[in-house]
Amino acid sequence: MLTIASLTFKEALRKKILLAAVVLTLLFLVLYGTGLHFMANDLEEMREHQSNSRGGGFSAVETELMIEQSKRMFLLLGIYFSSSIVSLLAIFSSVGSVSAEIENGMLHAIMAKPIRRRDIILGKFIGYALMLSFYAAILFISILALNHYIAGAKVPREPGAVALFILQPLVLLAFTIAGSTRFSTLANGITAFMLYTIGVIGGMIEWVGVTMKNSVLSNTGIVTSLLMPVDSIYRMIVGLISDSSGNLMSLMGVDPLGPFGTASRPSIAMLIYTFIYLVAFIAIAVRSFSRRDIA
Amino acid sequence: MIIETRNLTKIYGEKIGCEKICLSVDEGRIFGFLGPNGAGKSTFVKMLVGLIKPTSGTATLLGTPIGDVFTRRRVGFLPENFRYQDWLTGRELLQYHAALAHVPKEMRSQRIGEVLRLVKLEGAARSKIKTYSKGMQQRIGIAAALISDPDLLFLDEPTSALDPIGRLDVREIIAGLKERKKTVFLNSHLLSEVEMTCDEVAIIKDGRIIESGTIDDLLKGKVEVEIKATGLNGSLDKQISQIGRLISDDGTELLVELEGEDKIPILVSLIIRNGGKLYNLSRKKRTLEELFLGVIKGGGS
Known part of the structure; x- marks a missing residue:
């Protein structure tokens, strides 16, 4: 199993999957940092303008609240886009992890070796999971660091948020590898991407449902979260960050990010369900691959 | 018996892959399995090495039922449609296969050197496999199959990409294995190769064996x-x-x-x-x- 995991990790490095992701991520971070820089300048000007003006306009408290809120919004936007990037990397790096190797015959010689089929699946999962966890942690910390050093934002010190951020690609990885044991690479890629998108849209529908107190919309969102819980994990991260910042507007029940924020925070039960979902799809992958003929 | 099958059958829906194959191959024999395209040769070998599950029938390799993971330490396999991790070098590929085959760590370097010499790829061991010709890729595949010094070797069309000199080399490798009492199961279209190399043959058509025996017996009459x-x-x-x-x-x-x-x-x-x-x-x-x-x-x- 560790031999397969090590080869899978090496493959991600040697085939430049991680390198391509890192280069494009650097580009994203540069763009994001540039936006942060100009936003920070504008907010500083707003603060100076308020302190110089006498009477009229916003009060000092209102201005500080708006500045704080803008910084928060930019932080959460960074986390939202980073979640999307790391999720797509999880899908596209592992979409052909089994199917492509069966299609091109690469698995034939490996499977005749003294190795159990379950060890091949677990090895692949561990290899990709190591790569994605490493990447996700660095990306999450980079977003926090940019917000702290460029915008002077108070960044949360929440290990739970980092762990949840890493959990997102792992859930998608388990789902995609399971699909790869049964479907062709193309069909699996389309399925995983569509389900991920449905999960994201479902999360927004749930936000609208909760905000408008429409139970049909909220229930629709809950069902999509059960089908693909990645969006719920993102909303847990948003909830944790809002809590730890003691953000006034969040505490007052105002969601600064609209449908990208969290109107109804996912429960601990949802977190437990997500872990069960992850383990279940690894089990499905093992079972499906163990029963499959490698023709 | 090193290989023994009883009524080994694989049915894909309504299509017959192999039907009621009964074969016995003794230790140290070179066994040729012949048949036209689509006759069921590769299906049969894939069942024996554990890639395909039989619909019915039984088989043993080295005295244990097929599918036994431990027994596979003593089995080597070169697939027909071989493809290897082309981003690895030849030596790295063999290190990977040696680890998968549980070759003891302290013996790996020596064993890799031996099989590289055997397939005449010592000079290309540090080159990436994607730079190899088709023939070189087939040679590195044979090396990967031999890395654990198996007692039983399955070769599915081992000379299809090789030039005449490469074919001669493979014949010599097989002859060397025979001298060491290893058993080789050879799937091949190249009848002259089989005639020169094998002790026994079986001919399969439409999933059924229609002729089998030693080459001398079959060519008598x-x-x-x-x-x-x-x-x-x-x-x-x-x-x-x-x-x-x-x-x-x-x-x-x-x-x-x-x-x-x-x-x-x-x-x-x-x-x-x-x-x-x-x-x-x-x-x-x-x-x-x-x-x-x-x-x-x-x-x-």
């Missing part, structure tokens, strides 16, 4: 002889019909099919007794290709 003689009289034809049949006769050159090689001296005495002068008699050797084409076109026995 009816014998054809070409005769150059003069002064033969008309009664010879009738006498030949008692020991075989006259295929062609242009007066001085005859082609005769005899029921066995023991009939050759009888034929010679018949010619002499009939006043003929015998100038030449040569036996036409039956080839595996003739046997193969005969059973495949004729529907087999």
Whole structure:
């Protein structure tokens, strides 16, 4: 199993999957940092303008609240886009992890070796999971660091948020590898991407449902979260960050990010369900691959 | 028995992959498995190495039922549609296969050197596999199959991408394995290769074995002889019909099919007794290709 995991990790490095992701991520971070820089300048000007003006306009408290809120919004936007990037990397790096190797015959010689089929699946999962966890942690910390050093934002010190951020690609990885044991690479890629998108849209529908107190919309969102819980994990991260910042507007029940924020925070039960979902799809992958003929 | 199958069958929906295959291969034998495309050769081998699960029937490899992971330490396999991690170097690929095959760490370097020498790829060991020619890739595949020094080796079309020198090398590798009492199961389209290399063969058609045995036994049987003689009289034809049949006769050159090689001296005495002068008699050797084409076109026995 560790031999397969090590080869899978090496493959991600040697085939430049991680390198391509890192280069494009650097580009994203540069763009994001540039936006942060100009936003920070504008907010500083707003603060100076308020302190110089006498009477009229916003009060000092209102201005500080708006500045704080803008910084928060930019932080959460960074986390939202980073979640999307790391999720797509999880899908596209592992979409052909089994199917492509069966299609091109690469698995034939490996499977005749003294190795159990379950060890091949677990090895692949561990290899990709190591790569994605490493990447996700660095990306999450980079977003926090940019917000702290460029915008002077108070960044949360929440290990739970980092762990949840890493959990997102792992859930998608388990789902995609399971699909790869049964479907062709193309069909699996389309399925995983569509389900991920449905999960994201479902999360927004749930936000609208909760905000408008429409139970049909909220229930629709809950069902999509059960089908693909990645969006719920993102909303847990948003909830944790809002809590730890003691953000006034969040505490007052105002969601600064609209449908990208969290109107109804996912429960601990949802977190437990997500872990069960992850383990279940690894089990499905093992079972499906163990029963499959490698023709 | 190193390989033993009983009624091994694989059915894909309504399509027969292999049906009721019964085979036994003894230790140290080189066994050739022949058949036209789609006959079921690769399906059979894939069942034995654990890639495909049989629909019915049983089989053992090295005395244990197929699918036993531990036994696979003693089995090597070169797949037909081979493809290896082309971003690895040849040496890295062999290190990977050595680890998968549980070759002890302290022996890996030595064993990798041995198999690289065997397949004549020492000079290319540090090059990436994507730079290898098709023939070199086939050689590194053979090396990967041999890395654990297996007692039983399955080779599915091992010479398909090789030039004549490469084929000779593979024949030498197989001969070396035979000397060391290793058993080789060879799937091949190249009948001359099989005839030169194998002790026993089986011919499969439409998923069923239609002929099997040692090469010597299969190529025995009816014998054809070409005769150059003069002064033969008309009664010879009738006498030949008692020991075989006259295929062609242009007066001085005859082609005769005899029921066995023991009939050759009888034929010679018949010619002499009939006043003929015998100038030449040569036996036409039956080839595996003739046997193969005969059973495949004729529907087999």
